[in-house]
Amino acid sequence: MSETTAIHQVSEQDLLRRRHTWLLTGAAALLALLLAAGVQAGQDGGLLWVARAFDHPLVITLAILGLLERAAYVGLNHPVARALAIALGLLTGLITLVSVTYVLVMGLWSTTVSSENAPGRTDRRVVVESVPGILDPLWEAYVFEGAGPFQRHWKLGFFNGDDPDNELTDATWSGPSQVRIVTGDGHAHLIDLDPESGRPTRPLNRG
Structure with a gap:
């Protein structure tokens, strides 16, 4: 394999990794906007369907953390950064487990x-x-x-x-x-x- 071909493959991998990182980060940002709209709609006089769909801070926040963790893991090459991303993923998983247990016992929706x-x-x-x-x-x-x-x-x-x-x-x-x-x-x-x-x-x- 020539040096030019190797550099080209590395560049393609970097481009693909960056694209996935931006997609994951964008999805997290979109969820954050939807959560903000849902919390606002959950106030008195808000639109009912928006509140019902997106006024769920716990669930949506966990989804945002999961997306950001994955974006950090995909987008960062440094071992320490990836280790921190994995730690964030484990923490998110633990919180999710506790939250799911609570929901199964108490219920989430009225x-x-x-x-x-x-x-x-x-x-x-x-x-x-x-x-x-x-x-x-x-x-x-x-x-x-x-x-x-x-x-x-x-x-x-x-x-x-x-x-x-x-x-x-x-x-x-x-x-x-x-x-x-x-x-x-x-x-x-x-x-x-x-x-x-x-x-x-x-x-x-x-x-």
């Missing part, structure tokens, strides 16, 4: 308990979700406003069942822009909504 459309409307509904918790039963109540990709979510309240008086026992409509929430102590709480946006004027938190 479960819908009830969903009811507002009187005379199909673009507004009250939704109650059971939230994964370590010890206590937890619930969150929302108003989902709009339809399709433009549907937004507004939090009605959070309820921690460590005290039975704070349990959420019922969430229903008392009018097109008013929700009636009943807690474990038997009290009924009326929450008014903005007629246009569906935003609650006074969210209720118990526990």
Whole structure:
């Protein structure tokens, strides 16, 4: 093999390695942007589908770390740098193992308990979700406003069942822009909504 051919092969290998490194780094950057969009959408009034798809910091962060670890391993030739990349990969794997164990025990996503459309409307509904918790039963109540990709979510309240008086026992409509929430102590709480946006004027938190 001539010296020119060897240099040409090395150059091709370097080019391929750099290309893979940029692809992996770009994928990690894209995931970071999607995570930022998901966290923003997870706030009150955010787009529901964006929050559901990308508001998962733990899962997406682990994926980003995995991509960066692989990019570092592929893109760096120095033995010390590769050793650090392998160490990062092992750490990511350990965190992933712990996270998967937690998810298998506790669950990751909320479960819908009830969903009811507002009187005379199909673009507004009250939704109650059971939230994964370590010890206590937890619930969150929302108003989902709009339809399709433009549907937004507004939090009605959070309820921690460590005290039975704070349990959420019922969430229903008392009018097109008013929700009636009943807690474990038997009290009924009326929450008014903005007629246009569906935003609650006074969210209720118990526990």
